[in-house]
Amino acid sequence: MSSRLALFGGEPVRRDPFPPYLTIGEEEKRAVLEVLDSGVLSSFVGSNDPAFYGGPRVRALEADWAAYFGARHAVTFNSATSALVAAVGALEIGPGDEVICSPYTMSASATCVLAYNAIPVFADIEDETFGLDPGAVASRITPRTRALVVVHLFGHPARLDPLLALARRHDLRVIEDAAQAPGATYRGRFAGTFGDIGVFSLNCHKTIQTGEGGVAVTDDDELALRLRLIRNHGEAVVDGGMAVPNLANVIGWNLRMTEIEAAIGAAQLRKLEALTKPRIELAEYLTGRLRSLPGIRPPAVAADSRHVYYVYAVRLDEATIGIPRDRLADALAAEGIRFYRGYMKPLYLQPLYQQRVVYGARGCPFTCGHYQGEVSYAPGICPVAERLYERELLFTDLCRPPLTVGDIDSIARAFEKILDHAHELRA
Numbered sequence: 514m515s516s517r518l519a520l521f522g523g524e525p526v527r528r529d530p531f532p533p534y535l536t537i538g539e540e541e542k543r544a545v546l547e548v549l550d551s552g553v554l555s556s557f558v559g560s561n562d563p564a565f566y567g568g569p570r571v572r573a574l575e576a577d578w579a580a581y582f583g584a585r586h587a588v589t590f591n592s593a594t595s596a597l598v599a600a601v602g603a604l605e606i607g608p609g610d611e612v613i614c615s616p617y618t619m620s621a622s623a624t625c626v627l628a629y630n631a632i633p634v635f636a637d638i639e640d641e642t643f644g645l646d647p648g649a650v651a652s653r654i655t656p657r658t659r660a661l662v663v664v665h666l667f668g669h670p671a672r673l674d675p676l677l678a679l680a681r682r683h684d685l686r687v688i689e690d691a692a693q694a695p696g697a698t699y700r701g702r703f704a705g706t707f708g709d710i711g712v713f714s715l716n717c718h719k720t721i722q723t724g725e726g727g728v729a730v731t732d733d734d735e736l737a738l739r740l741r742l743i744r745n746h747g748e749a750v751v752d753g754g755m756a757v758p759n760l761a762n763v764i765g766w767n768l769r770m771t772e773i774e775a776a777i778g779a780a781q782l783r784k785l786e787a788l789t790k791p792r793i794e795l796a797e798y799l800t801g802r803l804r805s806l807p808g809i810r811p812p813a814v815a816a817d818s819r820h821v822y823y824v825y826a827v828r829l830d831e832a833t834i835g836i837p838r839d840r841l842a843d844a845l846a847a848e849g850i851r852f853y854r855g856y857m858k859p860l861y862l863q864p865l866y867q868q869r870v871v872y873g874a875r876g877c878p879f880t881c882g883h884y885q886g887e888v889s890y891a892p893g894i895c896p897v898a899e900r901l902y903e904r905e906l907l908f909t910d911l912c913r914p915p916l917t918v919g920d921i922d923s924i925a926r927a928f929e930k931i932l933d934h935a936h937e938l939r940a
């Protein structure tokens with residue numbers, strides 16, 4: 514190993530690029546060709562007709578997904594963003610309502626609330642699970658609170674028991690954003706199947722993918738119907754007789770998945786476990802290598818949880834290592850090891866929330882007459898999320914097949930080398 518940091522002109526720990534994550538194989542190709550040969554690329558219709566439920570591949574993927582995750586219903590969408598929007602709509606959330614969200618997540622985990630003119634209220638997260646902190650959630654509950662959006666970030670389940678208990682006590686509905694966590698479990702059951710509705714993503718960055726796509730699961734028959742109405746022109750379909758007790762939020766869009774994505778999705782679902790196990794093995798190996806390094810905190814895994822490592826996130830204790838996080842990230846990059854800094858800027862600090870411009874230019878839904886609350890998006894409202902974003906968190910996607918233990922060794926060696934030279938980076 515070179516004794517000089519690559520940042521200062523030394524030989525990097527690694528010159529070879531890491532192999533890409535490729536999961537599309539013969540199974541997916543064959544499935545897509547069958548769809549093309551059939552000539553039926555989608556067969557949804559937006560009316561009260563059997564084809565309201567989609568074509569054979571869409572329905573097959575939904576049956577497979579529901580069976581795999583142990584849910585009564587699975588409803589496919591063209592994205593998880595669409596599935597989250599439909600979930601908020603299905604729960605009849607609307608103007609004047611508040612929904613408690615995590616600030617440290619992909620934007621759609623909170624914009625789904627704005628989509629129905631309701632108000633996202635951000636509660637802080639825990640710095641080990643990265644999920645909503647039950648104490649912080651409790652402090653945000655008001656008479657207007659209707660639901661929680663619980664995110665299973667990076668593939669680790671949020672602490673569901675206390676969150677679900679809070680929801681029960683205050684009569685709140687629960688949406689799980691399990692976009693990053695298919696296959697994660699909490700007390701032996703799949704994350705995404707605890708709330709009223711759980712949402713998974715099949716976008717191209719996720720563990721299994723269809724390019725774009727999403728799936729919502731629920732055990733509730735009426736919620737499943739409402740999800741399907743919002744997916745597919747509910748306003749027209751209810752006129753044809755598909756009755757729901759309440760028309761709230763039944764305006765439907767076209768959020769439908771095509772037969773091609775559904776065919777790919779069924780093949781990908783069959784690979785989920787085979788793609789997840791090596792992620793966990795590589796992650797556990799990397800954790801074993803990093804654990805003894807001072808100031809580096811590898812991901813914690815709660816005793817009752819299965820972490821599926823959508824990404825591998827480490828926290829830095831700056832006071833111990835004495836190097837700013839961004840300096841360490843620069844040094845890792847120079848050694849040939851790609852770690853990203855901070856993940857998401859806490860959502861409430863982003864322009865949409867700071868300027869409160871959503872629908873039109875007159876401040877709706879925040880200034881809408883139905884809203885009686887006073888939500889705050891001030892800096893400092895979620896100190897853990899801000900600290901992770903600004904100073905502590907580094908994450909990488911270099912923790913998945915076809916990487917080998919040898920590849921992971923190069924990551925660990927880069928950390929070791931940099932910490933050996935920490936004094937040079939402090940200067």
Ligand SMILES: *Cc1c(COP(=O)(O)O)cnc(C)c1O
Nearest residue numbers: 592593594619621692714715716
């Ligand atoms: C990817 C992701 C989404 C959105 O998924 P799309 O399928 O791209 O719409 C939502 N929430 C989280 C936490 C995600 O990581």
